[in-house]
Amino acid sequence: MNKFWAKAFVILLAVMLFFTVVSRAADSFLVAQVSVEPFTAKKIEHIVSAVASAEKGLEFPVMTEAGLLVRTVYVQEGEFVEAGTVLAEVDPEQLAETERDLRDEIRALQLQNEAAEQNQAAAREEKEKQKKRTQEDYERAQKKQEEALRRGEEELQQAEDAIDSFSAGGAEGMTQEEAETKKAELWQAYFEKKQALEDTEETMEEAVTAAARALEDASETGTADNSAEINALSIAQKEESLKAYEKLEEEGGKIMAETAGTVTGVLVQTGQKTTDTAAFTMTSTEGGARLSAEISKEDARYVEVGDAVTVEKSGTKYEDFSVTGIKQTEGGAAELTITSEEHAESFPMGESAEITVTKQSEVYNTAVPLAAVHTEQNSTYVYVAEQKSTVLGKQYFTRKVEVKILEKNSSYAALEDGVLNSENLIVTDSDTYLQAGDRVRLRQQ
Secondary structure: OHHHHHHHHHHHHHHHHHHHHHHHHHHHHHOEEEEEEOOEEEEEEEEEEEEEEEOOOEEEEEOOOOOOEEEEEOOOOOOEEOOOOEEEEEOHHHHHHHHHHHHHHHHHHHHHHHHHHHHHHHHHHHHHHHHHHHHHHHHHHHHHHHHHHHHHHHHHHHHHHHHHHHHHHHOOOOOHHHHHHHHHHHHHHHHHHHHHHHHHHHHHHHHHHHHHHHHHHHHOOOOOOOHHHHHHHHHHHHHHHHHHHHHHHHOOOEEEOOOOEEEEEEOOOOOOEOOOOOOEEEEEHHHOEEEEEEEOHHHHOOOOOOOEEEEEEOOEEEEEEEEEEEEEOHHHOEEEEEEEOOOHHHOOOOOEEEEEEEEEEEEEEEEEEHHHOEEEOOEEEEEEEEEEEEOOEEEEEEEEEEOOEEEEOOOEEEEOOOOOOOOOEEEEEEOOOOOOOOEEEEOOO
């Protein structure tokens, strides 16, 4: 009998072991395994990356004198050149001919000015002579006027004296008829002299006025003649051009780059003549490097003017770039302008490079992995694993906790404080779909 119970006990243990194994096996298949961790204090880091293209830097023209025949062009657009590089060469014979023509033009203008000066001197002399003559005529007219008026006044006075003398007794020995006739003759003579004086005054006044006007006309400066001054300006301009042509001739007719840079425009052609505009345009290395990149609307929220930028090209990293301009484009995206005061020679126009802008937020007290955050309709929540006592012992169950996201990146989300506490085990990963109240098993860390 004892053997029977012993055997039965062994069988019971075997059955219990079997069901335990089966139970554990079923548990591994039916109960979700989850990874958990508490929240932490963390800064949310945003990394904005894009492909940038090198743009024109500080652009300036390369000038040369106009009207020169281009014999050879040595560079093309996009080519980087050092200071002193020959960009083009003009025809030396045509250059020498242009210089001769300029010298002839300068000499012709100088001769015009010399002739004009002589003519002006002769005109001034003639005008002074004419002025002197009209002055003499004016003075003579004044003297004639004074003399004529003096004589007229004397004759008038004599006529008046004759009347007074006759009235005082000059009629003695005359009949009354003879006296009346004589008196009438004297008054007639007086009135004639008075009229004559008045006529003389008017005539002489007109003569003096005419002489005064002639003197005034002779004293005027005459029409202004600025031809000499205009010619002098033209001579100065042509002499400056001649110096430039002579300097170009000394350099063998070569148009050279004054500083190092990239050729951005070739504006002359072989066999054509230069114009009064630029022959070439270049960007200087003195202006530093300039890049342009377009980023999405989402990334544009995290980039500001002044942000530091890391630029990588051909395995080399440059840390001294910064955002110097942000322009909004259609759809809310943004075009960044990224510059550095150096490295212009390393970023010729059109070349590409990788750019990275890294921005860190303030420290958030409650940060969790982004994988722990779920969104359903208008609800954002996380699951926490909480331990409860059951008939099978202590086990973990999920609880849904609604949260509010303050900021997030591709890895972490910062949550509003006060909803979670330091003892909460936040579910960050599960091998199956979870719901609130599900029993879970914690993965071994």
